[in-house]
Amino acid sequence: MLPGPTRPASAAVLAALAFSASARAEEDLVRGAQAARACMACHAFSPGRHMTGPSLAGVWGRKAGTAEGFVRYSDALKRSGLVWDKRNLDAWLKNPAALVPGNAMGFPGIADTRTRADLVSYLEAVSAGRVTVPDRGLPNLKVVDTASRVTTIRYCGDAYRLTTADQKTHIFWEFNLRFKTDGSADGPPAGEPVLVGTGMQGDRAAVVFARPEEISSFIRRQCP
Numbered sequence: 001m002l003p004g005p006t007r008p009a010s011a012a013v014l015a016a017l018a019f020s021a022s023a024r025a026e027e028d029l030v031r032g033a034q035a036a037r038a039c040m041a042c043h044a045f046s047p048g049r050h051m052t053g054p055s056l057a058g059v060w061g062r063k064a065g066t067a068e069g070f071v072r073y074s075d076a077l078k079r080s081g082l083v084w085d086k087r088n089l090d091a092w093l094k095n096p097a098a099l100v101p102g103n104a105m106g107f108p109g110i111a112d113t114r115t116r117a118d119l120v121s122y123l124e125a126v127s128a129g130r131v132t133v134p135d136r137g138l139p140n141l142k143v144v145d146t147a148s149r150v151t152t153i154r155y156c157g158d159a160y161r162l163t164t165a166d167q168k169t170h171i172f173w174e175f176n177l178r179f180k181t182d183g184s185a186d187g188p189p190a191g192e193p194v195l196v197g198t199g200m201q202g203d204r205a206a207v208v209f210a211r212p213e214e215i216s217s218f219i220r221r222q223c224p
């Protein structure tokens with residue numbers, strides 16, 4: 001046996017291995033984050049931020065269909081009895097309809113095994129708080145600039161005329177303006193609806209109210 005040099009050498013090898021393993025894990029997470037973009041149209045990663053789908057914060061190890069405050073789960077998912085571990089998440093992302101027939105996630109699944117593995121690692125890391133996610137979900141409508149805060153809405157002919165707090169008037173053909181509500185903590189303050197541009201076309205937009213009751217009481221029938 002040659003005790004002297006072998007020890008430091010193997011320690012160095014181990015350190016190198018550990019380093020490359022963590023570099024690989026890092027790469028997986030980067031790829032996982034990229035793959036997660038496909039989810040962000042419907043899911044946010046911040047706790048309690050529900051969109052079309054429930055917030056995915058803390059999904060790892062959680063019982064399916066139990067994110068607090070999400071009220072639109074399908075019965076199928078609630079009754080599935082699944083717990084979101086590595087195996088179940090992989091099967092769900094491969095083919096949601098096969099794992100839970102009758103579920104409400106409008107997503108066909110990801111065929112590529114590697115992409116799913118990266119995504120599952122990413123979901124684990126996000127749940128453990130090891131990576132922070134830029135929340136590309138919805139904006140916080142509690143704090144907006146004067147150009148977005150709507151002060152009056154008048155309806156005449158086939159048009160809505162909106163005045164914003166910066167005194168500008170915006171005219172929309174009625175078919176291009178949507179009225180929405182956001183009752184979450186990030187929604188607009190009561191009585192202070194917010195104008196948000198939707199899509200690429202400059203001729204379309206939405207006004208977001210705190211509550212549905214505000215909508216018709218805010219709009220006045222008045223021609224200029």
Ligand code: HEC
Binds near residue numbers: 036038040053075106
């Ligand atoms: C078109 C919208 C949409 C897309 C895109 C989407 N999801 Fe979903 N997701 C949903 C909905 C809606 C549900 C609730 C399904 C139900 O109740 O049956 C859901 C449920 C889930 C659940 C179960 C959560 C729980 O609390 O039990 C997980 C996990 C999940 N989605 C992960 C993903 C991932 C990861 C992606 C991206 C690869 C993704 N989803 C893409 C809409 C979507």
